[in-house]
Amino acid sequence: MVPYKLERSKRVRRMYLQFDSPEFVTLKLPMRHSEKGGMRFIQEHADWICETLDSQPRVQSLQQYLVKHPRLAIAGRWHKLELRFQQGAYGYVVDEEERKISIALKPGLPPEQQLKDLLRSVAREHLGSRIRGFEGSVGVKAHGVTIRDQKSRWGSCSETGGISLNWRLLLISPKLQDHVLLHELAHIRHFDHSRDFHAFLMVLDPNSKAHAKRLHEEAKKVFVLGRA
Ligand SMILES: [Zn+2]
CATH class of the missing domain: 3.30.2010.10 (Metalloproteases ("zincins"), catalytic domain)
Structure with missing residues (x-):
């Protein structure tokens, strides 16, 4: 299971992924786009997303x-x-x-x-x-x-x-x-x-x-x- 956060926005025209945390990927969806479609998008790229998350720098105390x-x-x-x-x-x-x-x-x-x-x-x-x-x-x-x-x-x-x-x-x-x-x-x-x-x-x-x-x-x- 890929850790993700869903964000809808009026300004988003096409769905895309954003990496700004090592903990999860943010899925940006246009207002009317179905969540199911977004989920499929994530599943299709699951391996690549997990690798990318692993390579994010983690600030640790x-x-x-x-x-x-x-x-x-x-x-x-x-x-x-x-x-x-x-x-x-x-x-x-x-x-x-x-x-x-x-x-x-x-x-x-x-x-x-x-x-x-x-x-x-x-x-x-x-x-x-x-x-x-x-x-x-x-x-x-x-x-x-x-x-x-x-x-x-x-x-x-x-x-x-x-x-x-x-x-x-x-x-x-x-x-x-x-x-x-x-x-x-x-x-x-x-x-x-x-x-x-x-x-x-x-x-x-x-x-x-x-x-x-x-x-x-x-x-x-x-x-x-x-x-x-
Ligand atoms: Zn040297």
Whole structure:
């Protein structure tokens, strides 16, 4: 069954579909057009409508996402996330032995912005040290690591070797996160996407191709978070 909403309008001459929500399609009908005819139109294109709905960007709250997926990728491993609201407390504590991160938010303030600020701090500290940990084996040195709120990229590398990373890298699996870090570090050696670059990246991450593909899928889920 295709989720749809019916709207009749005097200004509509022919029936058509409109996508402005990931939840349902809107069927626009001329005043006198029968609902049955509209239903048939929807049924005939059901597969295509469902695919189109699936590809619509969903804005989701970061808090909701973290309650559903309570974990962050830190130091190459998943860490269980504990979220709490606590009087007077604001910040995070990482316990690497227990593979745990506790985040305390202030009650009374919108959690969304607090969470985003804190995750950016976690990223600054931990993605930064992950990069430094890789420098030796890659054989390059990054000229600083900046954490950013990019809309559609996981990271980038400047000609001077400065690396920018998306804080949302904390939300994807440690292996995929490492892949992005290695990709950006590899750019310090090869500042392009040439054959040589990919060959070099393949040495650093033998699953490079599969990881790049999965990143593309993850991007759809993760890039919509923290935009409210
Ligand atoms: Zn690249």
